[in-house]
Amino acid sequence: MRALTWHGKRDVRVDTHPDPGIEQPTDAIIRVTSSGICGSDLHLYEVLGPYLDAGDILGHEPMGIVEEVGSGVRDLAPGDRVVVPFNISCGHCDPCSTGLQSQCDTTRVDGQGAALFGYTKLYGQVPGGQAELLRVPQAQYGPIKVPHGPPDDRFVYLSDVLPTAWQGVRYADVHEGDTLVVLGLGPIGDMACRVAQLEGTRCIGIDLVPERLARARSRGVETIDLADDGIDVVDAVMQLTGGRGADAVIDAVGMEAHGAPVGKLAQTLAGLLPDTLAAKLQESAGIDRLSALHLAVELVRRGGTISLLGVYGGNADPMPMMTMFDKQVQLRMGQANVRRWTDDILPLLTEGDRLGVDDFATHRVTLEDAPDAYDMFQEKADGAVKVLIQP
Numbered sequence: 001m002r003a004l005t006w007h008g009k010r011d012v013r014v015d016t017h018p019d020p021g022i023e024q025p026t027d028a029i030i031r032v033t034s035s036g037i038c039g040s041d042l043h044l045y046e047v048l049g050p051y052l053d054a055g056d057i058l059g060h061e062p063m064g065i066v067e068e069v070g071s072g073v074r075d076l077a078p079g080d081r082v083v084v085p086f087n088i089s090c091g092h093c094d095p096c097s098t099g100l101q102s103q104c105d106t107t108r109v110d111g112q113g114a115a116l117f118g119y120t121k122l123y124g125q126v127p128g129g130q131a132e133l134l135r136v137p138q139a140q141y142g143p144i145k146v147p148h149g150p151p152d153d154r155f156v157y158l159s160d161v162l163p164t165a166w167q168g169v170r171y172a173d174v175h176e177g178d179t180l181v182v183l184g185l186g187p188i189g190d191m192a193c194r195v196a197q198l199e200g201t202r203c204i205g206i207d208l209v210p211e212r213l214a215r216a217r218s219r220g221v222e223t224i225d226l227a228d229d230g231i232d233v234v235d236a237v238m239q240l241t242g243g244r245g246a247d248a249v250i251d252a253v254g255m256e257a258h259g260a261p262v263g264k265l266a267q268t269l270a271g272l273l274p275d276t277l278a279a280k281l282q283e284s285a286g287i288d289r290l291s292a293l294h295l296a297v298e299l300v301r302r303g304g305t306i307s308l309l310g311v312y313g314g315n316a317d318p319m320p321m322m323t324m325f326d327k328q329v330q331l332r333m334g335q336a337n338v339r340r341w342t343d344d345i346l347p348l349l350t351e352g353d354r355l356g357v358d359d360f361a362t363h364r365v366t367l368e369d370a371p372d373a374y375d376m377f378q379e380k381a382d383g384a385v386k387v388l389i390q391p
Helices: 037-048 161-172 186-197 208-217 233-240 261-271 273-283 291-299 321-326 338-345 367-377
Strands: 002-008 011-016 028-037 062-069 081-083 131-137 178-183 202-205 220-227 246-251 302-307 328-334 363-365 387-389
Touching: 002 261, 002 367, 011 367, 028 208, 028 367, 037 367, 062 338, 131 387, 161 186, 161 246, 161 302, 161 328, 161 338, 178 186, 178 291, 186 202, 186 208, 202 233, 202 328, 208 220, 273 367, 291 302, 291 321, 363 367
Parallel strands: 178 202, 178 246, 202 220, 246 302, 302 328, 363 387
Antiparallel strands: 002 011, 028 062, 028 131, 028 387, 062 081
């Protein structure tokens, strides 16, 4: 089969690999029909090289058609159309039973959370879904069956974008009439606004990419452009909220935020070290670019909530704890518990298109063109907001 693989910083290639096969009774093999490029894939492209090996298959947002199932998979059959959650969970351990599938005890990796498709040694080094074929462990529970007929765009975001945005809004604990500020209007931030608006929440979106700002405005989001030299973001939000601040803030940016030179320098220096040394440095003294999270602390009202959706990986991140304590800020975070939310989301896709998923993707590319698509997405060129690979 053909698959997109990592070979170094900003170096991904399409290689030929052996077709995957059934290895455990709970496995399934799917033929991938669509797989998204996620913003967190760009962390692999740019920052997390110490945890990857050349030839690792990338991608954690796949859907496709079941080709084969193991003897322990009772609810899937060849020909079924499925979406595959990015986290691999068993459905029966204590965390899964309480809705924390991202902490699955069965697949959890050495002090981290549940194993993830296509996402480094930290999360099991499981081959990913930017490929023609994918072996799906724990297929007795994970895959989500969806109807045949509608294009992939209707369902593929159940793998990551939709449940991540949905959880972010749930963790933000906003209600009708509340004000939610969303930092970063990439795919997750954009979708978080759409989910919150369903329930009558006022959304203010902050970004610096014109196409992202325009997409959000077209759906009724009030926007603030970080690229406006005359803008004071804190002052602007305070004016929009009567000096109170936002009831909740979603940070959909994460570790590679703009305007954080110390964090950027640390990440760059780590990238110059041999992988074993760089990994040890990141695990003991790694810091993220924290400007987005620090801004969230400033923007949230006293007693408000910050919901972290952007990926962070530092172990020595300096945080404004005095301010957070004084403002009595509530902070929630974590990988999305995909299967916890999919039953709630699916009716919004099968009974119309209330979240605008049908035209959510800005680009669709073949697998062979995926390396150029990574570069385009990283550079935010050609209006790229969401890219789907369709082998």
